[in-house]
Amino acid sequence: MTGMLPIIELLEDCETDAKRAQWLLQVPSFVFYRSLTDIRRVLRAAGFLKGVELLEMEFTLLVATRGADGQPPAEVVTNVNAMRGFMRTLVRKGGLA
Template identity: 40%
Template sequence: MTTLLPIIEELADAPDHATRARWLLAAPLAVIIRDQVTIRRLLSAARFHEGLAYLEAEIAALSATRLKDGLAPITIRSTREYARIGIQVIARGGEEGSGNVPN
């Protein structure tokens, strides 16, 4: 019997990086924050470096102190968007990084 929540089991059972990327893009941000340690462990075990970079960018954006306009600093927002674009390419089956290497 597993102790993972069903949504986290979906990530654990993902057969390739494209599936992991789609999971990262669809997962509620509350789940990403709450289960970031488990998610990081699963992405690391799968050697999904782009996924780890995306996770770190999301965590940084969600944890950043916001400016007076309510937004995170531009460096945080830019990093998050670049990471998101990379994950979107992988989710569509693109060849960014090791995105097409099944595990």
């Protein structure tokens, strides 16, 4: 028993960056907030630095101050969406090769 959420243990069990990217795309957003440190540790241990980047971006989006219109900052949304697109491509191709 590691003390981590079972969903984080699933990330730890991923054997490729493509699998880690898929996990990042599918995990509920609250998990980023609740387990930021554990997720970051797992991604860094695997050497998946693009995953760490997405994690940080997702967390920034979660805690961003909303504008008067109730929307998060456009730049934050744009950056997250671009990195999610990168991750979808990584998943589709099975890796960075």
